[in-house]
Amino acid sequence: MSIADNIRHFEQELAGTNCRLVVVTKTHPVEKLQEAYTAGARLFGENKVQELVAKQPELPADIEWHLIGHLQTNKVKYIAPFVHTIQSIDSLKLLQEIDKQAIKNNRVLNGLLQFHIAEEETKFGLSLSEAEEILQSEAFRALRNVQLTGVMGVATNTDDESQLRREFRELRSYFDLLKSRYFADQLAFREISMGMSADYALAIEEGSTLIRVGSAIFGARNYGTH
Structure with a gap:
């Protein structure tokens, strides 16, 4: 199936749900992303700042870019002028830097708190207690130009459906807990970013509002060019 066919397939799968498709662009060339755009995709997710900065000017301006990979504080400034949402916020220090760079660019940037839900130690993310510590802090309340809009997690890379559902x-x-305790009056706090090419169907059933899909749209990644 072509990239356009795959985009249409996901649009049909998501019809009638509260879930949107984030097209994951990691390692894929601009030409392929343009095909996805032409087929109707507008929400693109990139893992690496360097790739995001290179691809963004080459593509239409109405794309909503999400940074979905681990983000170092010293790289926030490169994406602050145009990124829509940073899905991988895992520290107060990072939140403060995003706020600082957003102010410099006269923008409000959206962010998701990334939680560690997988069994693999390599995945980044907060624990619930760490997230609450951030949200209860004076430093968080002082932020002006960053808006938290939900949560993100990467499940374990496994075929075990019961484990995936559990995560x-x-x-x-x-x-649900953060919404009720900290964001009850904020309509913008509504995103649950979970599910990728292999497990998105389960994630949708469990309430995902953003699935992050690359290989099921573009085919296997080509790492040979890097």
């Missing part, structure tokens, strides 16, 4: 439900429970 997705854990993230959903974190969202």
Whole structure:
């Protein structure tokens, strides 16, 4: 199937749900991303700042760019002028830097708190207690130009559906708790970013509002060019 066919397939799958498709662009060339755009995709997610900065000017201006990979504070300034949402916020220090760079660019940047839900130690993310510590801090309340809009998590790379459901439900429970305790009056806090090419169907069933899909749209990644 072509990239356009795959985009249409996901649009049909998501019809009638509260979930949107984030097209993951990691390692894929601008030509392929343009095909996805032409087929109707407008929400693109990139893992690496360097790739995001290179691709963004080459593509239409109405794309909503999400940074979905781990973000170092010293790289926020490169994406602050145009990024829509940073899905991988895992520290107060990073939140403060995003706020600082957003102010410099006269913008409000959206962010998701990334939680560690997988069994693998390599994944980044907060625990619930760490997230609450951030949200209860004076430093967080002092932020002006960063808006938290939900939560994100990366599930374990496994075929075990029961484990995946358990991890997705854990993230959903974190969202519900944070929503009720800290964001009850904020309509913008509504995103649960979970599910990728291999497990998105389960994630949608468990309440995902953003699935991050690359290989199921573009085919296997080509790492040979890097």
